[in-house]
Amino acid sequence: MALRSASTQLLGRAGLLPAAVCNAFHRCMSTSDKFSVEVLPFKAHRIEPPNNVVETSIDELVGMYELMYKMRRMEIAADMMYKAKLIRGFCHLYDGQEAVMTGIEAALTKEDAVITSYRDHCQHLSRGGTVKEVMAELMGKRDGASKGLGGSMHMYNRQANFYGGNGIVGAQIPLGAGLAFALKYQKKPNVAIAMYGDGAANQGQKYEALNMAGLWNLPVIFVCENNHYGMGTAEWRAAKSSTFYTRGDYIPGLKVDGMDVLAVKKSMEFAKAYALEHGPIIMEMDTYRYHGHSMSDPGSTYRTRDEISTMRQERDPVERVRKLLLAKGYDAAAIKAMEKSVKKEVDTAVEESKAAAIPPNEWLWRNVYVAPANMDMRTVEGTYVQPTYDPTYSS
């Protein structure tokens, strides 16, 4: 599926985006023309890997760039809002890892299911959600993705088959296998993506999920986002074997450059076809998070500043696509125009979220099956109330 967002199309219609590009030798092509790009070869376990040549087009790259740039700006805005104490509690940012979700999405339709960990803001965007929904949820406002009742770790969008946002490390892995079971049971031509980190990859529940998924040939793609740290613990300190793509034993696996959106797209197209025909596969995405584990972690006590800046300079996933677009002759001014429009969208989402209302007190009891007896609720202002029990969603 080509990624091309509504605002890119608007820019295009307004004549801000070029319909054709010409290189230094004045060879011109349409922005929908296909061309090939070489990516790093894939490493494989118990499977013949696909080749490392990826077909793409300017249109697709522009869509990918816009989505990744939006993810980046949104996470930077979230960092600022957190420091201004407008966002509280847990908050795990995704900047650095944008190519993983963007590349996955390029190989899927919204009929495929996605489930992930607490690092979930950008998945909500890629599944078709808005910056405003994420920002308002982060600020605990009723316009948020989960009506302000979940916060950072609980984005959710049932219509787009996005099953969230899970705060318990690894919990989403068996749930992902369950989603695949449902898809197979309903005879749908779709896969489930279960995303987890290198830390979660050592958990027992992952191996139980792999066993069931392998036994029943479930169409599930286990995506290990290896950002090389679980909180402040480096992978080598926690894992006897950190070749996570081989850790499924009887389940095949691929290792992919997760900082290259085209490598991710190509590998995921392959994985989807494989999973539909044969069953589970593990994809290890080699990636990196720029921020600390969460907002309470400065992120520089267990790794060097040098490591972070080298990664930014040499492997940044957003910059990689921008450079590729420019190398293909795409107009720098068109990129600037798009960036400006994304920044505006993020700024507006921040302002609207600040101004939005908090959920009414009684919403807290909405998803509770039994009326809480004489239970006090502490409000945002620090007072105590006993809201009415109304599970009917009437308001």
Ligand SMILES: Cc1ncc(C[n+]2csc(CCOP(=O)(O)OP(=O)(O)O)c2C)c(N)n1
């Ligand atoms: C069952 C459980 N144990 C511990 C925690 C605390 N915890 C939250 S995130 C995390 C590290 C996970 O690292 P990784 O799987 O690599 O994911 P990343 O944060 O790097 O995306 C830990 C230990 C938790 N939320 N749940």
Ligand SMILES: [Mg+2]
């Ligand atoms: Mg990790």
